[in-house]
Amino acid sequence: MDVIFQLSCLQERFMRNDLIKPFFLLRFFPVLVFLFILYPNPAFAQINSVYFLEVTNSTGDEIAINNNILLDNPFNKIRGKLFINSWLTNEIGVFVKFLYDEGHQDKIRLDGAYFLFDLKPAIKFKAGKIPFNVGGFPMRNYLEKNPLIGSPLLYQYRSAIRTNEIISFEDLLFYRGKRRGVNIIYESCWDNGIEFFGEHAKFEYSFAVTNASVFNPKAESNGGKQIIGRIGIRPVVGLRAGIGYARAPYMNGEAGLYGSNSAGNIPDGKTLRDYTGELLIADFEYTAGHLEFFAEWARTWFKTGPALQKLSSTGYFIEGKYTITPRWYAAGRFGQMLFEEVENSQGISEPWDYDITRLEVGLGFKLSRKMTVKGVGQFNWFSDAPLDDIKFVTLQLKAEL
Numbered sequence: 001m002d003v004i005f006q007l008s009c010l011q012e013r014f015m016r017n018d019l020i021k022p023f024f025l026l027r028f029f030p031v032l033v034f035l036f037i038l039y040p041n042p043a044f045a046q047i048n049s050v051y052f053l054e055v056t057n058s059t060g061d062e063i064a065i066n067n068n069i070l071l072d073n074p075f076n077k078i079r080g081k082l083f084i085n086s087w088l089t090n091e092i093g094v095f096v097k098f099l100y101d102e103g104h105q106d107k108i109r110l111d112g113a114y115f116l117f118d119l120k121p122a123i124k125f126k127a128g129k130i131p132f133n134v135g136g137f138p139m140r141n142y143l144e145k146n147p148l149i150g151s152p153l154l155y156q157y158r159s160a161i162r163t164n165e166i167i168s169f170e171d172l173l174f175y176r177g178k179r180r181g182v183n184i185i186y187e188s189c190w191d192n193g194i195e196f197f198g199e200h201a202k203f204e205y206s207f208a209v210t211n212a213s214v215f216n217p218k219a220e221s222n223g224g225k226q227i228i229g230r231i232g233i234r235p236v237v238g239l240r241a242g243i244g245y246a247r248a249p250y251m252n253g254e255a256g257l258y259g260s261n262s263a264g265n266i267p268d269g270k271t272l273r274d275y276t277g278e279l280l281i282a283d284f285e286y287t288a289g290h291l292e293f294f295a296e297w298a299r300t301w302f303k304t305g306p307a308l309q310k311l312s313s314t315g316y317f318i319e320g321k322y323t324i325t326p327r328w329y330a331a332g333r334f335g336q337m338l339f340e341e342v343e344n345s346q347g348i349s350e351p352w353d354y355d356i357t358r359l360e361v362g363l364g365f366k367l368s369r370k371m372t373v374k375g376v377g378q379f380n381w382f383s384d385a386p387l388d389d390i391k392f393v394t395l396q397l398k399a400e401l
Contacts (some may be wrong), residue, residue, distance in 0.1 A: 007359065009338055038047045049107065051401040052144060054079040057165045060392030065179065065380055066150050068188045069158075069217060070109070072101035074150050075394055081111075091118050097190075112190035122198040129190045131216050131232055133206040134244045135296050136283035138187040147292075147331035149376045151319040153358045154298055155185045157337055160353040161218045164252045165265045166275070167307055169342050169352070169373050177354045178389045182215050182250050184300055184315055184337065185279065189217040193226075204232045204242070213248035215277040215302075222263075222272040238287040246279040250302065265308045276314030277302045290323040311352050327367070333360040354385035370400035 028221040058076055063075040072079075080100035087093045114128030122366070131142055137155055140146060150156070160175040161182040167175075177180060192236040193210030207229040212220040214228060234243030251263040251272045263272055281298040297316040304311055317335030324330060335358050362376035373396070380390040 003133070011215075047084060049085075050083045052081040052083075053399050053401055054396060055393060056149070056396040058392050058394040061388070061390045063392060064395075065385070065390050066156060066378075067103075067179075069186070070105050072099065072104040072188065074102040075392075076101050078102045085229075086334075092116070093118070112313075114190075120198070122200040124196070124198050126195045126197075129192050129195075130189045130195050130210070131209065132185075132187050132210075132228060132246075133195060133208065133281070134185065134187075134214060134228055134246060135230075135288040135298070136240070136242070136285055136294060137296065140294075140315065141187070144398075144400075146320040147319075147329060147364060147374075147376060148333055148360050148362050149394055151187070152296070152333060153184075153335045153337050153356060154235050154296060154317055155187050156183070157356065158183050159313065159339070161250075161302050163218060163250060164263045164266065165400075166263070166270075166304070166306060167265070169309075170345050171343060172342070172352055173350060176352070177382060177385055182277065182302060184313060185214055185298065186217060187214070187282075190218065191220070191226075202234050202399070204234070206230045213277065214279060215248065215250040215300075216245045216252070218252045219248065219250050220253055222249050223253065224249035224273040224276075232283075237370060239285070241284045242282070244279070244283070245279045246281075247276060249273045250277045251275045251276055270308070274308060275303050278333040292321040311342065313353070314338045317358075328363045328366075331360075331362050331364065334358070354387065355383040357381045357383070372398050374398065390398050 055343050056079070058074055058075050063073060066073050066075050078100075079102070082098040085093060087117040093116040095116060098108065098331045099111045100108045112129045112131060113127045114130045116124065116126050118124050132138055137152060140149065157384070158179040159181050160172055161176065162180075164183050165175050182305070191210040191212045193208055195206060196206035197206035200243070208227075210226045210228065212218070213226050226246060227245070228246040230242050230244035232240060234240050249272055253272065258387045266272065278301045281296060281300060283296045284294070286293045295316070295318045297314075299312065301312045303309070310324070315335065318385065319333040319334055321329055321331040337356050339353040339355060341349040342352050343349050357380070359379045360376060362374055364372055364374045366372050375393070375395050377393045378391070382389065
């Protein structure tokens, strides 16, 4: 199917969504037209696209532990990702991403749309609905380099801290393990903002200001802004490491995205912007021959409760991929989320959410350069919790069309 026809069909569906329509008409289209008029060189204004189709079947326990806020899930049966880009000049490009997921509440959504201004290797910036540049996994997932299927716990698990109301610590313990609250890191939805980034010699950097939060995309209209950044180094070929930081209000904003209502039960003298989250994250990757190794560690702090007490959590994962033959590879990932203890009404200390451990192992086989079959097992264990462990195995066919 012609790329332009694909885009027009998808845009027609988006026009029926009142949340997406203003973005296309008011934020994206006029600027695009302006740039085409300003830079009409047809040699650059060519539209390129890549479409990924994922067909997945799982057996075992419920895959819902991997659900994102809008019920999209990397283990849902049918998913599609469409990436469209066009370089208008040597320095200015337009990048758009659509997601189709059969479990998503709207089935299809505009995941991102931004302009990239490539001024020099050391000075670049993005403006629009941009991906979060924090840690190492989001970029690998965005570039379809995830050797497994799901995300690490660090990037997907929803904790007990509520984003739509302020509750006491005693009530907080009731929500442990229900996966309805704030995310430790949420990279599935991109966010409106601007990012400056670049690289010089062995160093790289990124700094962004966005409307919402890496902890909760529904915080888009709570009146606050997020600052997020990363500095990294590539000392030798195959080695990359970095450290990142983010800070933002995490409570739902009034009449925000996804139909969210303003968070309730705010104590007198407090505002939504007083309830902030902070993230400190370190990432490391090393590639040598057939082996690829990745690791990340993160510490988060959330101000919560009527007295704005800080609660913390620690998460990490280690991941390895080994290329057995040009067609076969094996991969594994181990990670944990560990939560600080708080005192309940009986004076007993308990973690504010249940500690959880996740192990993922898998084999991949390349049917062709653009088609891969993956067999993956995911195993989730809760510590000292009245919850059943969640385990399942999955077979996925992924194709680039």
